[in-house]
Amino acid sequence: MGVNVLTKKSLIIIPAFNEEASITDTVKSVEALKEFDYIVINDGSKDKTLEILEKNQFNYLDLPVNLGIGGAMQTGYKYALRNNYDYAIQLDADGQHNPKDLKKLIDEIETKNYDMVIGSRFVEKTAYKGSFIRRLGIFYFYKLIHVLTGNKVTDPTSGYRIVNNKIIKEFSEYYPQDYPEVEVVVDLAKKGYKINEIRVDMNARQGGVSSITPIKSIYYMIKVTYFSLVRKVF
Template sequence: MKKVLIIVPAYNEERNITSLINEITDYKKNEGGIEIDLLVINDCSSDSTSLHCREEGVKVIDLPCNLGIGGAVQTGYKYAKSNNYDIAVQIDGDGQHDPSYIKVLIEPIILNEADLVIGSRYIEYKGFQSTVLRRMGIRFFTSLILLLGRKKVTDATSGFRACSWELINKFAEIYPKDYPEPESIMSCLRGGFRVKEVPVIMRERKEGVSSINIHRSIYYMFKVSLAIIIDWLRKDSLKQGA
């Protein structure tokens, strides 16, 4: 039986986390043949995110300082590696990712068709399509990854993804820190890992406000683009078997 760990990085998501936990719990009840566990990485929230998780009986790792999305997610991968999980699934804590698509994400890994599976809203163009500014950034990263990695990835900033046991081990050791999604894709492609996208429907954030504003977006574009190019120039990257 495959062991699957759902990793939920969360920062000040007290208004979203309980409903997400309930959705994941409902999914687990209806999914047979797979052992599914849930882990919330509380990225030093200043609200009651951790308390709400514990009230729901969910395993929580409380980080002593704010590490950002990359550090929070890598904490989850380290836990997955230490506890011998076969597959790790990343779901954002803001409610935009629908847990009913978990099966769609993990199936290509179970069938040995992919090492990294990304949930993309830009295959069927259904549901929430994000802001205009973010869509422009996604198109740019799609072009950059296609140019350097020779792979078309339509939703490079999607944090709704699943990875295999081998990638769990790699990500536990090496994972980008800030805005890691596009950079980690490039690392996988450079390392010879199989990357696949599957269509999903995403939702608009239920509560709260995204931390990425126009100024952060400019910084995001510059930093991630530079990181992707540097990764492309590296010789080691995330080589399989390294």
């Protein structure tokens, strides 16, 4: 692990499933900052992702089977808890998240005492241009969260987020297995945790194929709505 020169210990968690096209550039961009520890969670990849991690001697944990984004991230949070990190940051392996925004996320959570800070494409105008269907889904979840919690989260599906050690403990004990981003926001808001958003820049996917197909998008909306309602009630 690299030496962390920031005030507190921060771990970047990089979940990776079949990301052979982008994982090298993603990890090297993080290593170039020389201020963060990181761990790649290889989520049972069937391509050359594991081979690349081994060849480059990157820091990684290898899951023997694919657990999905929830299982991969929970593995990372368990690792963060076990190694006494103050903050944990999710950074996607496909190159969409800009590592230059890492310091902004840490500064926001550290100086303003938030429990979670989400990197948003919409809290301020950015160059991001997603498909109409994707933007419609994001708006739907924005409205759902607002109705259920009173919180206004403009980019609820963003995976670029940082949490403090209280949330690391929460997530190490329970984390939704698939499409967790919206569900955990509702859960944390219900428990009274402080959540904020800041502007970040998102890149286009640098390789590979998104796992979210049109059919899965419909399942995503139904599943997340159901579990968010259940969490609100109970």
